[in-house]
Amino acid sequence: MEKQLTGTLALAVFAAALGSLQYGYGLGVINAPQKVIQTYYARSLGLDFAPQHNEETNVTTMPLEPDSIPAALTMYWSLSVAMFSVGGIISSFMVGFVADFRGRIKGMLVLNVLAVVASLLMGLAKMGSPHIMVITGRAIMGFYCGLSSGLVPMYIGEIAPVKYRGALGALHQLAIVTGILISQVLGLDFLLGNEDMWHLLLGLSGVIAVLQSLLLPLCPESPRYLYIKLGKKEEACKSLKRFKGEYDTSKDIAEMQAEKEEALKEAKVSLLRLARSSVYRQQLFVALMMHLSQQFSGINAIFYYSTAIFHKAGVAQPVYATIGVGAVNMVFTLVSVILVDRAGRRTLMLIGLGGMCLCAVGMTVGLVYLSTYSWMSYVSMSAIFLFVVFFEIGPGPIPWFIVAELFSQGPRPAAIALAGFCNWTSNFVIGMFFPYVEAYCEQYVFIIFVMFLFGFTLFTYLRVPETKGKTFEEIAALFQKKTAPRPVAEGEMEQLKGATEA
Numbered sequence: 001m002e003k004q005l006t007g008t009l010a011l012a013v014f015a016a017a018l019g020s021l022q023y024g025y026g027l028g029v030i031n032a033p034q035k036v037i038q039t040y041y042a043r044s045l046g047l048d049f050a051p052q053h054n055e056e057t058n059v060t061t062m063p064l065e066p067d068s069i070p071a072a073l074t075m076y077w078s079l080s081v082a083m084f085s086v087g088g089i090i091s092s093f094m095v096g097f098v099a100d101f102r103g104r105i106k107g108m109l110v111l112n113v114l115a116v117v118a119s120l121l122m123g124l125a126k127m128g129s130p131h132i133m134v135i136t137g138r139a140i141m142g143f144y145c146g147l148s149s150g151l152v153p154m155y156i157g158e159i160a161p162v163k164y165r166g167a168l169g170a171l172h173q174l175a176i177v178t179g180i181l182i183s184q185v186l187g188l189d190f191l192l193g194n195e196d197m198w199h200l201l202l203g204l205s206g207v208i209a210v211l212q213s214l215l216l217p218l219c220p221e222s223p224r225y226l227y228i229k230l231g232k233k234e235e236a237c238k239s240l241k242r243f244k245g246e247y248d249t250s251k252d253i254a255e256m257q258a259e260k261e262e263a264l265k266e267a268k269v270s271l272l273r274l275a276r277s278s279v280y281r282q283q284l285f286v287a288l289m290m291h292l293s294q295q296f297s298g299i300n301a302i303f304y305y306s307t308a309i310f311h312k313a314g315v316a317q318p319v320y321a322t323i324g325v326g327a328v329n330m331v332f333t334l335v336s337v338i339l340v341d342r343a344g345r346r347t348l349m350l351i352g353l354g355g356m357c358l359c360a361v362g363m364t365v366g367l368v369y370l371s372t373y374s375w376m377s378y379v380s381m382s383a384i385f386l387f388v389v390f391f392e393i394g395p396g397p398i399p400w401f402i403v404a405e406l407f408s409q410g411p412r413p414a415a416i417a418l419a420g421f422c423n424w425t426s427n428f429v430i431g432m433f434f435p436y437v438e439a440y441c442e443q444y445v446f447i448i449f450v451m452f453l454f455g456f457t458l459f460t461y462l463r464v465p466e467t468k469g470k471t472f473e474e475i476a477a478l479f480q481k482k483t484a485p486r487p488v489a490e491g492e493m494e495q496l497k498g499a500t501e502a
Contacts, residue, residue, distance in 0.1 A: 008220065008242045009159065013168055015215035016155050017175035019108055019148035022115060022208045024179025026141050027300070029202055030081055031184065031322060033193035040195070041076050041131045076131045078432050083135050085428030087142025088149070092420035093271065095150030096413025100229060104155040104222050108212070111151070114144040115209035123203020134202065141205065142424075149400070150420045154412070157404035158222040159243055166340035166468065169401025174333045177392065179208075181326035188319065227253070228260045262408050269411035271418060280415070282479045283406045286464055287415055288422045290349075290399040293456035295426030297356055298449035299391045301434045302384060310381070321381065325388050332392040344468040345398050349460045352394030357453035359387035360446045367443035395456075399423070405467045405475055 030037075098107040121137035153172050160168040183201075187193035192201035220239040227236035233253065240249045274280055302325065310321040340348060366380030399419070407415040438445045465478050 005161075005164065006243060006245050009244070011215065012159060012219040012243070013156055013171060015212060015219050016108065016152045017171050018208055018212040018215070019111070019145075019152045020172045020175035021179040021182075022141075022205050022212075023145040023149055024176035024181075025183045025205045025208065026084055026138070026145055026179075027176070027183075028180030028326065029183035029187065029205070030084075030138075031187065033187050033198045033201060034077070036189075036193060036195055036198050037080070037130075037134070038073055038077055040126075040198070042073055044130050045072070045076075074435060076135070078435055079135050080131070080138055082428050082432035083139040084142035084145070085424050085431050087139040087144070088146030088424035089421060089428060091143040091146035092150065092424050093417050095147055095154070095417045095420055096271075098147055099151055099154055099225075099413055103225055104151055104158070105216055105219055108148065108151050108155070109216050111144050111147050112209040112213045114140055116206045118144060119203045119206030119209070121203075123199055123206070125199045125202070130199070137202070146420060146424055149423075150416045153400045154404055154416055155222055157401055158224040159220075161244070162469065164341065165405070166345065166401070167337050169404075170333070170337045170340050170397035172400050173392070173397030174330070174337060177326070177329040177333045177396070181323070181330050184319075184323045184326045188323075193319075223252070224256055224259070227256045259408060262410065269414050271414045274411050274414040274418065280407070280411055280479075284415060284418065287399075287403045287406055287419045289456070289459055290402060290464070291419050291423040292426055293349075293353060293453075293460070294395050294399045295423060295430060296449070296452045297353070297391060297395055297456070298360060298430075298446060298452070299356075299388070299396070300427055300430045301438075301445075301449075302388065310384075325385060328385050329388050329392055332389045333397060336393050336397050339393070340397065341468060344466050345394075345402055346460065346464050346466045348394035349398055349464060350394070350457060352390045352392075352396075353453055353457040353460060355390030355393070356387055356395065357450055357457060359383045359390060360450045360453060363387065364444060364446045364450070367446075370443070402467060405470075406479075 098111070101107070102110075118137045118141035121133050121140065125133040125137070149172075153169060156168050156172060157165060185191070186201055186204065192198065192204070220242045221235075223236040223239040223243070226232045226239055236256070237249045237253065240252050244252075269277070269280070274284060336348065360383075362383030363380055366376045366378075366383055370376045370380065403416050403419045404412060434445075437448070441448070465475070467475050470478075
């Protein structure tokens with residue numbers, strides 16, 4: 001009897017997901033101590049200060065003087081937030097190379113060197129120019145996370161049984177939101193989010209990298225990588241047995257053989273070829289739109305700037321409200337893990353995007369009428385919490401693993417790289433420009449996301465297929481039927497022939 005879930009599989013998924021935990025920590029850690037870090041930045045830039053003591057909280061702060069230069073400080077702070085995404089943009093193109101060069105496990109191991117270097121830069125920020133060291137550390141950490149956010153879903157998707165592929169794939173997002181919540185809790189003023197400890201808060205992510213480095217050598221390499229990429233059938237069988245228990249591996253090997261033959265027909269698909277190929281155009285368009293829907297939903301505006309948003313909504317303790325968002329985030333990601341292999345990917349995406357669209361309307365109404373009706377602060381808060389709930393039901397976890405489902409072995413690394421680039425570029429745009437857009441649009445800023453969300457909901461309804469319970473080959477066949485009635489290999493050969501004749 002085949003064992004679908006084993007201790008080795010659980011260990012491998014947990015160890016890989018630590019990279020996602022670090023990604024989430026990097027996303028959320030910059031939020032809670034915003035004022036403290038900005039104050040320290042301004043001090044290093046030579047701006048004047050006047051200490052202020054809050055008798056109620058017994059906290060002394062060093063706020064900027066009114067005659068300081070807020071534009072410069074806004075720029076440095078925006079860079080501290082957004083350079084994380086710049087690193088991810090650059091490294092996203094390298095996911096396929098790193099994954100195939102020495103394998104998924106060794107790739108993730110080597111990346112941890114980057115995470116440790118970034119953590120040291122941020123942890124030692126007080127010893128130099130804090131704004132420069134933090135911005136540099138955030139860029140390197142983003143470079144790590146850009147690679148990790150591609151390798152982790154790829155590895156988990158390749159080792160997961162078909163029956164549990166959605167649930168195990170959603171664990172990538174669960175680890176991200178858990179990292180966000182941990183960073184928000186540790187960022188409280190009485191823990192590490194204060195003037196004395198903020199640099200340690202930023203540098204703490206190195207501990208996650210060390211833990212992952214200890215666990216990854218205990219995990220088997222992806223059987224699909226061993227057999228399809230390297231042709232090592234015996235090692236692939238051993239890896240399968242470690243993941244699934246002692247059972248007949250012939251069915252899995254036969255499936256991988258079929259995938260290998262298809263990969264040989266396709267050869268290795270480069271980024272340029274993938275972008276130009278009409279054969280993969282439908283899959284690629286869906287994959288990129290899924291990642292755009294995740295980022296331009298406005299969720300990272302909430303993650304990065306929720307403390308400031310809650311403050312404007314009239315919340316007395318915005319930091320605690322932000323932690324509440326993180327807790328809700330984690331709980332409903334767990335709900336998604338349970339539902340994704342039951343309700344299906346497409347259904348959950350439609351529910352999530354449609355719900356977020358309505359919540360963005362609620363946030364706007366609450367912020368617009370807050371000055372007229374004080375109880376509108378509760379409307380805004382409720383809308384923000386529900387916004388996060390709907391995000392984690394579908395748009396949060398699904399885009400990360402559905403790309404691996406949409407493509408066969410040949411184009412998969414290139415597709416994940418392009419999708420990652422799309423995701424990180426969108427992340428950068430939100431992180432860098434949201435403060436400026438918010439300053440211009442003020443309480444109407446979420447109307448922009450309402451329009452985006454409506455469009456993404458409509459696109460999902462019209463163009464995104466259901467992939468629940470289907471093999472990689474069955475999913476690819478769905479798109480082949482839409483694009484052409486002929487085999488993939490024939491279509492590719494005709495393209496190549498036409499290019500040669502030209």
